[in-house]
Amino acid sequence: MGAGESFTLGRLAEVLNAALEGEAERVVTGVAPLDTATASQLAYVADRRHLTAARASRAGAFLAPTDVTGLPAPTLHCADSRRALAAVLTLFHPPATPVPGVDRTARVDAGARVDATASIGPFAVIEAGASIGPRVRIDAYVYVGACAEIGEGSALFPHVVLYERCRLGRRVVVHAGAVIGADGFGFIPDPAAHLKIPQIGTVVVGDDVEIGANSTIDRATLGATSIGRGTKIDNLVHIGHNVEIGDGALIAAQVGIAGSSRLGAGVILGGQAGVADHVTIGAGAVMGAQSGTTKDIAPGERVALSWARPILQATRIWHAEERLPDLLRIVKRLEARVEALETRVTDAGGSRA
């Protein structure tokens, strides 16, 4: 990829507030991995573990933490080099400004309100009463239901579905195929025929939220399913009806959160973690990958389940575990018997020489 931008190392040092080791006039035209970077590209050295790869690299310059030195080309040293990487990538690849206007194939209802600076892509459908804010980007095949609202600067990638009356804040990013506002899974179980509870609520998504590809966030039964400001959600995540997630949470791929659960601010859920319904996860709590809970988790608490093992060992342990509850009792009885023996042997006194 070449956006055509280029910078001298001196200019980059200035912008990144970096200490430059080497010539300030050298020009770089982009960022690339250590193993493919060319003489006109900058490569990133995450830490000392990549030192060997860095020394073999043909990169024209490096971006590295302060303790990574002795590299074979000029180096920008930053205390927080990962943050500097984000900054330098943004310099070389500034977010594209969508071209304002409505594609001729899009279907925008006469009763929808679309800001003149918004970009509506091919085959998009915007229903009556929907409101699309300034500089919003609506890609191909995006469906925006009746009376839905999308705040300033948000971007909806191809095939996103935003059901009627759901609301996205400002600068929200929704990746391809995500579905926001489908009916919650609300049924009254009945052997004759499960009875559907109409799902008439909505979904409300705060500013600066990012939602991954093919994730699903269900509308509430009543009220709103809500995602707090700045929360980031990965791909294929399921968020049930009436769930409330606080600000700044991080939800990894394939996590599932069942109905009406509440997650505090800054919660972190590892991949494939699961939260049962009506559970409260306190602010700042961390759930490890694949862990699951049916109970509340206290603020700041860190929980995990367990991890794979060699299959024979896993099978032996699995069988042994079935005898564990009995084992506890057996050991308790054994202790009593040993104690009795000790008493008898001691009482016997002089029996010991």
Place this chain on the structure above:
Amino acid sequence: MGAGESFTLGRLAEVLNAALEGEAERVVTGVAPLDTATASQLAYVADRRHLTAARASRAGAFLAPTDVTGLPAPTLHCADSRRALAAVLTLFHPPATPVPGVDRTARVDAGARVDATASIGPFAVIEAGASIGPRVRIDAYVYVGACAEIGEGSALFPHVVLYERCRLGRRVVVHAGAVIGADGFGFIPDPAAHLKIPQIGTVVVGDDVEIGANSTIDRATLGATSIGRGTKIDNLVHIGHNVEIGDGALIAAQVGIAGSSRLGAGVILGGQAGVADHVTIGAGAVMGAQSGTTKDIAPGERVALSWARPILQATRIWHAEERLPDLLRIVKRLEARVEALETRVTDAGGSRA
């Protein structure tokens, strides 16, 4: 949301067969959560745990179980208040009748059969030989493959894909992005090149089934993958080729069911549960969230795996488990040694005072 409907409490009491405590003439215009309901809205009190919230509510009326009394506004008391909630929501929000007709942007093959009362949305594609029944609702971007069939009153939300020859019964609801009839994962493993087994079967979905957003149900290798009448399937569920699910099952989000497994009527699978291939789950069996099985489960049986713990404890237990099989042997030997000691000490007889 305002559908414009309004009812007196007297009328609602009649329809719901509820005992009304308070004025029958009061008019309500909708249902809302306890914390946001206004004087013209009805709020639902699920049980006594919500009593404090209910007493602080400004709702104009309440719907509550018979044992929840002393509320600050007229109250409709119902023995089965959750079912009454479903009924009252349906009263205020009757299912929208889709406008019959084919959107001008839809692509309906001349060889497809579309009932005059069906509604075909923008950019829908209906291939040759497909059959769309009365009052069916086909939303934007829905793809209906050749010779597929959709029964009376079914609704397919945006982006649903129904591959060729698959069949949906009557009143089936398929949420956005679900894919029905993609090829099963059928390969003959071969280090040189895995050999694909053509997947020429279909998917057959019974009446009154609901399928969640972005779920996938694969077509059979031969014959049909089948979903029984009244079964409800949540979001992001995977159902493999040749799976057979009985009537009235409840399948929560992100469940995965591998090829050729059979689930009996009324089976309940918690979120993220997994069923290996060729497994039989008996009628009425229940699998807890995140549990998995490679073996058959008897009818009515309830199974579970286990749950997250504080991470330090989880780690300690995980390591301790590795010594568990040995521990069983050690304890067994200990028992024998203690028994031997007991015999010897007892035999020694008079050694005890």
Place this chain on the structure above:
Amino acid sequence: MGAGESFTLGRLAEVLNAALEGEAERVVTGVAPLDTATASQLAYVADRRHLTAARASRAGAFLAPTDVTGLPAPTLHCADSRRALAAVLTLFHPPATPVPGVDRTARVDAGARVDATASIGPFAVIEAGASIGPRVRIDAYVYVGACAEIGEGSALFPHVVLYERCRLGRRVVVHAGAVIGADGFGFIPDPAAHLKIPQIGTVVVGDDVEIGANSTIDRATLGATSIGRGTKIDNLVHIGHNVEIGDGALIAAQVGIAGSSRLGAGVILGGQAGVADHVTIGAGAVMGAQSGTTKDIAPGERVALSWARPILQATRIWHAEERLPDLLRIVKRLEARVEALETRVTDAGGSRA
């Protein structure tokens, strides 16, 4: 389904290199399951466990392993009957050749390169600089981003999204709703506001790869997320940014692989398995369904987690496990005490008769 093809058993025996037991002139018109096959259809008997069903079948002929004999109709015996089934299914259902040309509703940018033999379906969008090879099949609503490349003979089913600059090899099959090249989940956590790391890399998919419905493969931060030649990926799988998967891997449904992990050639991952970030899985390793790892797995190693149990037992074991680390210590102490007792009793010598 009737593709209209028909074959004599003699011809099939020839093509499949099968030993025919019965009349070579009999004509069959298709393949069907044992329980529904008619007198003009061939039915497949996987192994001796299906003997009873086979004997009750009305099929006009059978395909069976060499050790399955005595069937009620002419039988094609093959040493590798499953491979023969794949071959016979392909005979009856040869892959459809897509009709070359661009549907009138498709949006192909003037700057895109589309081979004359490619088939571009309704409402497809092909952006500038994209390259579509010979005999490629692009279905309805497929989005091909700027400068993306699709190799000869590949097929993209409805609603597939291929983001800009991503590349598919030859004969790649991508099922409905899969998303290739969305941004990786790359954020620098920050309580004030998580900082997005621009994801400027790509996805590179090798020849003969198959990708399941609604799966997601994220683009790399830098460089490329890569999927090796001949790897098969099931539905709803998540593959994170910068993941590298070798040739010929088999990835079952709902697997999740976090960022920067590397899987060797021929790796097999069971359904819902999870791989944490920066993990290396050696060639030929096998992870059981629902297992997860945060550590490297050696080549050829087989790992698993554990399996569901009756819920009461699962609960008892779960509680007992919490006492397991202590139990190990208790048993160790008990052993010492028993040994001390044994010494004392033995020392006591003549106390035993």
